[in-house]
Amino acid sequence: MRIGIDIKCLRYNNAGIGRYLRCILEALQKIDSQNEYVLFAPTKTPFVPTAANFKVQVCKSEIRLPGILWQQSTLPGFIRENDIDIFWGPEQTLPVGNTGRAIRVLTVHDLVYKRFPETMVKSVLWINRLFGNKSIEIADAICPVSEFTKDELFHFFPKIDTTKLHVVYNGAKAPTTQPATTPRNNNLLFVGSLEPRKNLPALIRALEILHDNGQDIPLTITGPKGWRNKSICDILSKTPVANNITHLGFVSDNELSELYRTSAAVIFPSLYEGFGLPVLEALAQRTPVLTTKDSAMEEIAGDFATYFDAKDPESIASAIKSFYNNRTAVEKKLHEDAGLNKLLEHYSWENSARSLLELFESLTTRRQS
Secondary structure (H helix, E strand, C coil), X not given: CEEEEECHHHHCCCCCHHHHHHHHHHHHHHHCCCCEEEEEECCCCCCCCCCCCEEEEECCCCCCCCHHHHHHHCHHHHHHHCCCCEEEECCCCCCCCCCCCCEEEEXXXXXXXXXXXXXXXXXXXXXXXXXXXXXXXXXXXXXXXXXXXXXXXXXXXXXXCHHHECCCCCCCCCCCCCCCCCCCXXXXXXXXXXXXXXXXXXXXXXXXXXXXXXXXXXXXEECCCCCCCHHHHHHHHHCCCHHHEEEEECCCHHHHHHHHHHCCEEEECCCCCCXXXXXXXXXXXXXXXXXXXXXXHHHHHHHHCXXXXXXXXXXXXXXXXXXXXXXXXXXXXXXXXXXXXXXXXXXXXXXXXXXXXHHHHHXXXXXXX
């Protein structure tokens, strides 16, 4: 097979979908030495394949275009020229023009543009509404990253062909160091961009409630700047608990792994996620997790997390207080419960890559037969 992949987001995106794509490409290179992979980008990217059967093809347009316009106008011709058998769109959009004989596979991470459009940048919202809907319509196969996202597809696209849907879960990297066995620090760790959907103001309000009741909880924030964040930044600077908050910004994978390993717990109060990767990455380090109930995170973490109502700061505060009161028992469960090992074995990037590759092979076999 000749497999084409749109990697335009790897030019600049080291978090979110960019992180997802890097991890799954690394895993594909480990498990597949037979098929040929052509990684399409509009300009040079920092990603350098390590396997001989993977190559990056820079597909420049006559004029410099935004990524989505390059995908729609320039990329289809390169897909045809390279005689691609399978074309995979890993970031929720596909070229809607003529891509020749290529079977089109689409990964859907979430439907935030349907569920919480007010939390998105207008340009990204426009892209999703215009090309996301069309991509779902034309895809030969669709890969939601969780059962939660699969259910969201059913909800918003009730006429969708169910035979097209194939859940391909995200994974978690194995820890670069051994999970902590010595006492951790007292910090909560927030991993996520400063954007409305991540719900940081509700978390800050919860910390203020605890502060008013005599309990000061240190919080470390890491992640990119995000968007529509002026009000969030104002809250961070003016809150009475500002002295207890450290904002590190974006950190490297190794630095993030160390933060997971040494923090008391990860708190992930997002209003909406299709998967919730920091939850799984924290559990891989045997780090306690506090997160949103009735969400994709509950599907992923199961009994290995503490849950709260993300819209209610009092509920968040109560969950934090309960965790610190029962911290030893929570840590013991994560280290001794064999069920967590099974969960982590299931959610690995190698399994994700293998599921995707098996789908590619089945689609090709189906066409041939």
